[in-house]
Amino acid sequence: MKILRSEKGFALAFVLILAVIALGMTLAMLFMVGRGSFVSGQQKSYRTAVEASRGGMEAMFQLISSRGLPTTPFTNQVLSAGIGTKLAGGIGTWGGLDxxxxxNPAVSTTYDMRIDLGAYRVYSKVVDTVDGNSGADEGLLKTAVVNSGSGEVTVVSVPYLYTIEVLSERISNPTERSKISVLYQY
Incomplete structure (x- = not known):
């Protein structure tokens, strides 16, 4: 039996193997670039939703400072009837409030305020209230440059604590959303 020692097809096979390896590396690079663009787009959408949540949080802070009376007109603003009760007392005084x-954006009793901020709809709700003795405006109460009444007892201000949930979602695409929880001292 005669062993063939011809190397005529070796160069062709070697070039084909190198071409397959180069093609695999090129496909891997294209996949990584495409995946990076997708993740970057997702992060941008999420950051925008978080900014809308922060805007809704600021609107809720304004509502708390006015004790439930809307002072700033927002687009498509809806307030629940029990928001004043939630802001004025602890959870024991809420009765049947949620x-x-x-x-749940589909059920209006699960949120206290709804507003539209740009392309986002923001829902917020007070989840818990811890009673305090702070009022809407304390300013320079019992403070001055000169202490004239040394026998006066000043009442220590104990602020209200509110636990607030905020959900924002894009009006045209509800899967673009963010949810934040806030502990607010007022």
């Missing part, structure tokens, strides 16, 4: 952490 205090769960979940917000």
């Amino acid at each position: 205090n769960s952490m979940t917000i």
Whole structure:
């Protein structure tokens, strides 16, 4: 039996193997670039939703400072009837008002305020209130440059604590959303 020692097809096979390896590396690079663009787009959408949540949080702070009376007109603003009760007293005085952490945009009793901020709809709700003695405006109460009444007892201000849930979602695409929880001292 005669062994063939011809190397005529070796160069062709070697070039084909190198071409397959180069093609695989090129496909891997294209996949990584495409995946990076996708993740970057997702992060941008999420950051925008978080900014809308922060805007809704600021609107809720304004509502708390006015004790439930809307002072700033927002687009498509809806307030629940029990928001004043939630802001004025602890959870024991709420009666049948919702205090769960979940917000369902389809059910209006699961949120206290709804507003539209640009392309986003923001839902917020007070989940818990801890009573305090702070009022809407304390300013320079019992403070001055000169202490004239040394026998006066000043009442220590104990602020209200509010636990607030905020959910924002894009009006045209509800899967673009963010949810934040806030502990607010007022």
